[in-house]
Structure formats: structure tokens, C-alpha cells
Amino acid sequence: MEPRRLVVAAAIVDDLDEPRVLLAARRATPASLAGRWEFPGGKVDQGEDPVDALHREIREELGVPIALGPELVGPDDGAWVLTERYAMRLWLAEIVDGTPAPLVEHDALRWLGAGRWREVPWLDADVRIVDALIGHVGRASVA
């Protein structure tokens, strides 16, 4: 079987030192995923460094530069298996400059406030990752 293709994504928060608000993005494509929410990001190109790929994807999708915080290390060799075809690595991040916009692939962005991080219909594979993120951030105010 082919190894899973690596996807990289960002859990963009208002403040890396004290995260309270999380940015979720609603997929516009493909039809099978449209209307579900995810962490912005995308596939790592052949030979591309994963961190470089993440900065590139966020620039393309949201139009803003980000600074990365810690990685939310997953249980599958450090990654989070999404499907038979994809596994994802996820970093906490904050926006360095500007206002994000749903430029491609997404048709809405939403800042989820404290206590509301589960309140959108995340992609199936993301539900346990959101739970882990809440545990990692580890404050009652976001749980």
C-alpha cells in the first residue's frame, strides 16, 4: 500500500501564550467535504519541507503570514491519521500581520471563542484532534 500523503495544518489562535479563540475554516470543495470545518492547510509537495509547506498553504488560503508555536504531536509517528490516504501534522500558530480571508478552498472563516471550539461540524477526522487540542491548551475556559 502507498504510504499516506502528508497534510500540514495550523490551529491558529488569538494568542500563543494564552489561546482562547481558534480559527476554523469551512470547506467549499470537494462536494463530499463542503460545509464541514477544518484547520487551514494542505498537502506537502514532493521534497518540500513540512514547515515551509504550511507557511505556503496559509499564505495561499488565508493571505496572511503566521508564526508557529508548538506542534500538537499526534499518536501515529507524530502525525494524525485522517484517512487511508492522508495523515496530518498540526501546529499551533498565530497571525503575524493582517486579517485572514477565505481566498481559496474555503467559503467562510470563524473565530471560535472560549468554550466553543467544538461548536462547528468539523471534518470527521478532526473531531478527536480538536479534543486533543483543547486538552493541550488545558484551560477550563476553552473546554
Ligand SMILES: Nc1nc2c([nH]c(=O)n2[C@H]2C[C@H](O)[C@@H](COP(=O)(O)OP(=O)(O)OP(=O)(O)O)O2)c(=O)[nH]1
Ligand atoms: N487542510 C486540512 N485537510 C484536512 C483536515 N482534516 C482532514 O480530514 N483533511 C483532509 C481533507 C483533504 O482530503 C486532505 C487535505 O487536502 P487539501 O484539499 O486541504 O489539500 P490542498 O490544499 O493541498 O489541496 P489541493 O490543491 O491538492 O486539492 O486532508 C484539516 O483539518 N485540514
